[in-house]
Amino acid sequence: MIQFDVLTLFPLIFDGFLSESILKNAIESGKLSVQLHNMRNWATDKHSTMDDRPFGGGPGMVLKVDCVVPCVESVRGGCGVAGRLIMLSPQGRKFDQRLAESFAVEERLILLCGRYEGFDERVVELLEPEEVSIGDYVLNGGEVAAMVLIEAVMRLLPGALGDCDSNRLDSFSSGNRLLDCAQYTRPREYRGLNVPETLLNGNHAEIEKWRNENSLQRTKLRRPDLLN
Ligand code: ADE
Secondary structure, X not given: OEEEEEEEOOHHHHHHHHOOHHHHHHHHOOOEEEEEEEHHHHOOOOOOOOEEXXXXXXOOOEEOHHHHHHHHHHHHHOOOOOOEXXXXXXXXXXXXXXXXXXXXXXXXXXXXXXXXXXXXXXXXXXXXXXXXXXXXXXXXXXXXXXXXXXXXXXXXXOOOOOOOOOOOOOOOOOOOOOOOOOOOOOOOEEOOEEOOHHHHOOOHHHHHHHHHHHHHHHHHHHOHHHHO
């Protein structure tokens, strides 16, 4: 069981994500829990202001240190385990399968989602979160990045997926540095395109060999960097 605490200004973004399909089942069967915390509840004025203009000028708004730090401290203190504090930010370490694997063995992950121009830098100085980016592009905020992280981590939890092998064989997992092979299902022929003969003949050794070769070819072509 792993507990995610998500600190966000927009908790409703997570509604559909948490209430459908594999994630819903994993939550219902107790493999993980996700607690959403609206950071606005820690605003200090009557307008619930969480952000302010940057010192020195410039566009956008900055999330206020005197709201965010008490919010994190309060959420952290709300449970016996302090947990690993992760700030989603385009300035962070690039998220990958290895980092997901290291998160999947934790008891508690606290995910801090930024918005606007980001957090006052003193949030980072005081709380020393691990900053994590899901890629070299800029999103409107950390929420989608937090969902990416939650989904990648939950796939690694024992028993969270129906088929116990399906995560071990995922591309990028420690035991596998190749892209997945091509997959086909019925019909055998569609608009003149046929399913490779080998996959139809029931010879499992040959099928396994075809799949390994297909994986290797695709990796060479699309992601040669993975082979180095
Ligand atoms: N917030 C905005 N852009 C992001 C990114 N690429 N990764 C993580 N958090 C973000």
